Amino acid sequence: MLEVKDVRTSFKTDRGLVKAVDGVSFTLERGETLGVVGESGCGKSVLSKTIMGLLPSNASRSGSIKFEGQEIGGPSIKHMRDFWGTQMSMVFQDPMTALNPVMKVGKQITESLRHHLDVSREFANETALQLLSSVGIPEPERRLKQYAFEMSGGMRQRVMIAIALACGPKMLFADEPTTALDVTVQAQILDLLEAQQAERFMAMILVTHDLGVVAGRADNIMVMYAGQSIEMAPTRTLFSQMRHPYTEALLKSIPKLNQASHTRLDAIGGRPPDLVNPPVGCRFAPRCPYAQAKCHQEAPPLMVHDTPGHEYACWFPVGTPQGAEALAKNQGSIGTAVGGQ
Amino acid sequence: MAGSGTAHLRDANEVLLRVENLLVEFPVGRSGLKVNAVTNISLDVKPGETLGLVGESGCGKSTTGKAIMQLPKPTGGSVMFEGRDIAKLQGEELRAIRTRLQMIFQDPISSLNPRRKVEDIIAEGLNIWKIGTPEQREAKVNELMEAIGFDPAVQRGKRPHQFSGGQCQRISIARAVATDPKLIICDEPVSALDVSVQAQILNLLEDMKARYGLTLIFIAHDLAVVKNISDRVVVMYLGKICEVGGPDELYANPRHPYTAALLSAIPVPDPSVKPSERMTLGGEIPSPVTPPSGCRFRTRCPRAEALCAEQEPQIHQVGADHFVACHFPLEAGETLTASSESFTV
Ligand SMILES: Nc1ncnc2c1ncn2[C@@H]1O[C@H](COP(=O)(O)OP(=O)(O)OP(=O)(O)O)[C@@H](O)[C@H]1O
Ligand SMILES: Nc1ncnc2c1ncn2[C@@H]1O[C@H](COP(=O)(O)OP(=O)(O)O)[C@@H](O)[C@H]1O
Ligand code: SF4
Ligand code: SF4
Ligand SMILES: [Mg+2]
Ligand SMILES: [Mg+2]
Numbered sequence: 001m002l003e004v005k006d007v008r009t010s011f012k013t014d015r016g017l018v019k020a021v022d023g024v025s026f027t028l029e030r031g032e033t034l035g036v037v038g039e040s041g042c043g044k045s046v047l048s049k050t051i052m053g054l055l056p057s058n059a060s061r062s063g064s065i066k067f068e069g070q071e072i073g074g075p076s077i078k079h080m081r082d083f084w085g086t087q088m089s090m091v092f093q094d095p096m097t098a099l100n101p102v103m104k105v106g107k108q109i110t111e112s113l114r115h116h117l118d119v120s121r122e123f124a125n126e127t128a129l130q131l132l133s134s135v136g137i138p139e140p141e142r143r144l145k146q147y148a149f150e151m152s153g154g155m156r157q158r159v160m161i162a163i164a165l166a167c168g169p170k171m172l173f174a175d176e177p178t179t180a181l182d183v184t185v186q187a188q189i190l191d192l193l194e195a196q197q198a199e200r201f202m203a204m205i206l207v208t209h210d211l212g213v214v215a216g217r218a219d220n221i222m223v224m225y226a227g228q229s230i231e232m233a234p235t236r237t238l239f240s241q242m243r244h245p246y247t248e249a250l251l252k253s254i255p256k257l258n259q260a261s262h263t264r265l266d267a268i269g270g271r272p273p274d275l276v277n278p279p280v281g282c283r284f285a286p287r288c289p290y291a292q293a294k295c296h297q298e299a300p301p302l303m304v305h306d307t308p309g310h311e312y313a314c315w316f317p318v319g320t321p322q323g324a325e326a327l328a329k330n331q332g333s334i335g336t337a338v339g340g341q
Numbered sequence: 342m343a344g345s346g347t348a349h350l351r352d353a354n355e356v357l358l359r360v361e362n363l364l365v366e367f368p369v370g371r372s373g374l375k376v377n378a379v380t381n382i383s384l385d386v387k388p389g390e391t392l393g394l395v396g397e398s399g400c401g402k403s404t405t406g407k408a409i410m411q412l413p414k415p416t417g418g419s420v421m422f423e424g425r426d427i428a429k430l431q432g433e434e435l436r437a438i439r440t441r442l443q444m445i446f447q448d449p450i451s452s453l454n455p456r457r458k459v460e461d462i463i464a465e466g467l468n469i470w471k472i473g474t475p476e477q478r479e480a481k482v483n484e485l486m487e488a489i490g491f492d493p494a495v496q497r498g499k500r501p502h503q504f505s506g507g508q509c510q511r512i513s514i515a516r517a518v519a520t521d522p523k524l525i526i527c528d529e530p531v532s533a534l535d536v537s538v539q540a541q542i543l544n545l546l547e548d549m550k551a552r553y554g555l556t557l558i559f560i561a562h563d564l565a566v567v568k569n570i571s572d573r574v575v576v577m578y579l580g581k582i583c584e585v586g587g588p589d590e591l592y593a594n595p596r597h598p599y600t601a602a603l604l605s606a607i608p609v610p611d612p613s614v615k616p617s618e619r620m621t622l623g624g625e626i627p628s629p630v631t632p633p634s635g636c637r638f639r640t641r642c643p644r645a646e647a648l649c650a651e652q653e654p655q656i657h658q659v660g661a662d663h664f665v666a667c668h669f670p671l672e673a674g675e676t677l678t679a680s681s682e683s684f685t686v
Contacts, residue, residue, distance in 0.1 A: 039535040154625050182397035182562070184622040187606040191621055209535065212608030216616040235612045251610055253540040255569035261588040262547070263569060267540035271505055 001203055002028040002051070002171060007063035009043075009050045016276040020046040022227040023063075025302075026220075030170065033197065033204045035214030035235070038224035039250075041272065044207045047224075048175045051205075052090055053080035067171075085116045089164040091193075093176035095156035099148040105159050106144030109166050116167040131162040135192060154185040158192070165196060171203040178213070190217060211251060215239065220309075223247045226272050226283040229302060233310040241307070243317040245290045282315070290316045290326045345381040346656035349585040349664035356385040357422070357556050358409070358524055364417035365404050369630055377629045378404040379415070380580045386524065391550070391557040393571030393588070395564055397603075399626060401580040402560045406526045409558070410444055411435060423523065440470055440520040447529035449509035453501040459486075459512055460497040466520035485515040488552065489545065507538035511545060518553055526558045531566060543570055564607060568592055573662070576600045579637040580629055582656060586663035596659050596670040599638050601677040620679045636668070643679050644669045 009021040021043045028034050036044050049055050051065055053072065065072055072083060084090075092098045100108055109131060110124035119127075132140035135158040148156055157177060164172060174193060178186035194217055197204045206214055214221055215235065222232040223244065231244040242248050252266040270287040273279055279286060285295040294315055302313040316326035345362075353359055365379040379401040386392045394402050408415035411427060420428045427438055443466075446452040453462055460482050461468075467478045486493040489511040501509055510530060517525050527546070531539040543566065550557060561567050567574055568588045576584045576597065584597040595601040602622040624641045627633055633640050639649040648668050656666040660673070671677060 039537060152625050182626070183564075184397065184602060184606045185625055186608075187616065187619075187621045188623070190608070190616065194617070210608060211610040215610045215612045216608065216614055239610070239612050250536065253537045254610060255540075255543070255563075255565040257565045257568065257592060257604065257607060257609065259569065261568050261571060264547075265540035265544055265569065267544055268537035269541075271507065271538065 001030050001068055003064070003066040004051065005064040005066075007047070007050055007061065007065060009046050009055065009059055009061040011056075012058045012060075013276075018275045019278065020227055020275060021050060021061075022278075023302075024222075024224075024229045025063075026222060026229070026232060028171070028203045028205065030203050031197075031201045032220070033194075033206055033218045035218030035221040036205060036207045036224060037209065037211055037214055037221060037250075039209055039272065041275075042224045043227040043275075044209075044224060045175055048090065048173050048205065048207055052084070052088065052173060054090075082116075085112055085167040085169065087169060088171040088173065089167070089169040090173040090175065091157070091160050091164050091177045093179050095153070095160040096148060098160055099156060099163075101148055104145055104147060105151075108159075109144075109163055112163060112166050127166070128162075131166060132159070134196070135159075135162045135165075136188070137162075153181055154189065157181065157189050161189070161192065161196070165200070168200065169202060171205070172197065173205050173207070175207040176209070177206075179208070179210075186213075211254065223250070226278055227275055228283065228313070229311075230284070230314075231312040232302075233307075233312075237307060237310050241310070241319060243305070243310070243312045243319060243323075244314050245288045245316075245318055245323075246284045247312075248318045249287075249289075282313075289330060290314075290318070290323055292316060292326050292329070345383075345581070345653060346666065347383045348656045348658055349582075350383055350385050351387065353385075353421070355387055357388045358558075359385040359421040360405075360409060360418065361421075362418040363405060363408055363415050363420070365401070365408050366416045374630050377580050377632055379408065380632075381418075382577075382580075382582055384575055384582070384585075386556055386558060388523075388556055389550075389554065390572045391559055391570055393567035393574040394558060394560045394577065395562065395567045395574060396577035396583075397562060397626060399579075399629065400577045401629075402562075402577060403528050405577075406444065406528050406558065406560055409526060410442060411438075412444075440466060440472070441523045443517040443520065443522040443525045445510075445513050445517050445525060445527045445530050447532050449506050449513055449530075449533065450501060452513060453509055453516075455501050458498050458500060459491070459504075460493075462501070462512055463515045463519055465516060470520065472520060481519060485519060488518075488549065489515045505538070507534055507541060510534065510542050514542075514545065514549060518549055518555070521553070522555070524556045524558065526560070528560045529562070530559075532561060532563070539566070546570065564592070564603060576603070579626055579632055581637050582666055583638065584663075584665045584667075585656070586660065590660060590663055594660070594663075594671075594673040596663065596665040596673070597667050598642050598644050598669075598671065598677055601671060602641075602643075605677065620677050636666075643677060 005025045007024050011018040038044055050061055106128050109128040113119055113124040113127055129140050132143055137143050137158050178189050218235050221235050221238045222229050225246050231247050249268045253268055268287055273283055281297050281299055282295040285291045300313045300315045302311050304311050316323045361383045363379055363382045367376040396402055409420055419426045463482050463485055464478055483493045531542050559570050571588050574588050574591050575582055578599050584600045595604055605619045622641055627640055635651050636649040636654055639645040654666045654668045656664050659665050
């Protein structure tokens with residue numbers, strides 16, 4: 001349904017061209033969930049905005065984005081407007097900035113319905129009520145007449161989801177939908193998204209910095225680093241046979257609930273590269289415990305190696321003889337390739 | 342009262358800090374109402390220990406930390422530190438405590454003065470209190486910069502905006518350690534950081550603790566982070582204590598329904614754990630202006646009974662170093678199951 005091919009998005013800034021997304025490709029079918037994972041600034045939100053056609057004026061993009069076979073996100077913004085809501089819609093991290101602060105939430109839902117679907121006022125009101133109860137909002141009649149600021153963070157996010165679902169989109173983007181929420185409310189919202197997705201047979205892209213959030217909920221996971229997709233696989237494969245050293249390092253650096261207290265964490269040294277002048281070769285090389293001379297010279301291509309559906313971009317993958325040899329070599333000559341603190 | 346009591350406190354002679362019945366209230370405009378931010382919290386910390394304070398946003402973690410620092414003074418309760426009740430100290434005497442009681446905040450960049458150089462930021466406390474000779478102060482700054490992984494020759498003259506969030510948090514740690522404090526209160530020091538940087542800072546805190554003989558109160562909402570760094574953990578909900586214990590025992594056998602619900606809500610990076618099979622807690626935290634009577638958790642608790650609305654549970658012992666404030670705690674090893682009405686999504 002969605003086919004993204006070699007998408008690149010950059011921003012003109014005073015410091016130079018920021019290559020925020022640099023060659024990302026994937027496909028997504030109806031009913032599937034793709035988890036997009038990576039650390040702050042790796043390009044997750046820019047990728048979402050690129051696909052939604054929501055880029056600011058200092059941005060330029062190349063590559064192809066096809067929705068049901070049709071190229072989208074072209075030069076005409078008006079064309080994208082018709083897409084939002086009915087074909088694809090978005091739930092953001094901070095519902096407060098996405099909701100209109102001076103319009104009652106009921107009206108925000110009915111406006112969107114009437115704009116996109118050209119239905120009667122009565123029908124829109126009825127639908128809004130149904131939507132609010134379907135996203136688990138108690139006393140929906142009362143809530144329809146409230147403003148966003150009168151609600152808790154969890155309630156607002158439910159309203160955002162109701163608005164996103166209002167016109168029956170075929171695809172839903174959720175960009176860190178629960179990052180601002182408490183863990184017990186996060187679980188409620190993720191359950192809600194999953195239930196609605198199954199019921200409506202939507203495709204969903206779930207963007208998060210938390211590998212835990214996508215582990216139990218996504219069909220496929222794409223790991224991003226410095227604007228690039230570096231590993232992509234069905235969720236179980238990714239966790240059981242991770243091949244990219246960054247994916248491994250990311251997972252290892254998280255404190256686990258089942259580890260004893262005071263377990264020393266495997267931190268990743270250094271920090272991600274500057275996207276104005278990314279290093280030649282592999283972008284993870286300055287921090288990678290497996291890195292060899294080749295990594296600093298030549299960028300590894302993202303490709304399928306042995307398992308179908310499992311792509312990664314690395315010369316010395318985790319769990320392979322080449323990887324083991326590279327790691328042993330570096331450990332022998334104490335951390336020559338490993339970045340500073 | 343819900344979640345009150347002092348059964349979990351240890352011998353006063355063995356502890357560095359002992360807080361009893363801490364009460365912090367904020368007025369709500371001129372309405373005569375008040376925010377019950379922290380209600381009768383008691384806790385203590387032994388020298389060399391890291392006490393973790395965990396709970397969801399608004400449960401009063403930061404308010405507890407600041408009240409211990411006397412920023413501002415709590416509405417009630419005592420804060421015994423180095424043998425004195427610092428809640429009773431005023432002016433210069435109170436200010437002098439600040440060298441031995443320090444705080445580190447969540448937002449690493451905005452908590453540092455943007456106009457000052459790194460070396461001056463780290464030396465701040467040393468200069469204010471004229472600790473040591475100028476040469477000794479400079480040596481101390483050099484030593485601290487090295488301890489946080491900075492090269493003094495290269496980095497000393499830089500300003501905060503030239504550093505990443507993680508590096509700014511390193512600077513905050515060096516600044517807090519400079520005056521040889523006895524206790525450092527860390528309020529969500531890694532919450533704003535990416536996971537890879539978070540691990541660096543947690544490791545650094547452990548190293549600094551060992552090197553400088555520090556005692557920590559570590560505040561966070563992330564249970565896995567708190568478990569990793571703590572020797573004892575206090576779980577809070579809506580201004581009250583739910584459960585106290587050693588981390589390994591507390592996480593393996595949560596006895597308070599809220600602790601159990603929190604643990605089951607955490608998304609774990611393991612695809613074989615299906616979120617749909619776990620217990621999801623319904624509802625949200627009630628307003629601290631009008632907290633529920635009796636046990637404050639009862640409006641969301643799957644085990645609540647009539648007694649929970651009438652009487653506040655007192656903290657009582659359930660294991661060697663394990664205390665819970667609940668009328669109907671879980672048995673060790675028992676899993677929390679949802680009652681029909683709280684299992685609403
Ligand atoms: N409008 C813009 N102008 C210039 N640079 C931008 C703009 N928007 C984003 N960027 C840059 O693009 C890169 C990717 O940003 P993006 O917001 O996609 O990160 P992210 O992965 O969503 O991170 P987070 O986890 O913090 O949300 C960053 O370096 C960011 O500074
Ligand atoms: N200065 C203040 N004025 C009014 N209410 C406050 C103030 N500071 C904190 N609160 C309230 O006290 C409660 C506890 O807050 P806080 O200690 O910041 O929680 P936490 O750190 O656990 O997220 C919250 O309801 C918060 O809104
Ligand atoms: S081994 Fe080389 S190619 Fe693979 S991630 Fe490390 S630096 Fe990149
Ligand atoms: S069982 Fe009662 S006392 Fe215990 S947590 Fe639930 S409501 Fe509170
Ligand atoms: Mg983002
Ligand atoms: Mg706080």
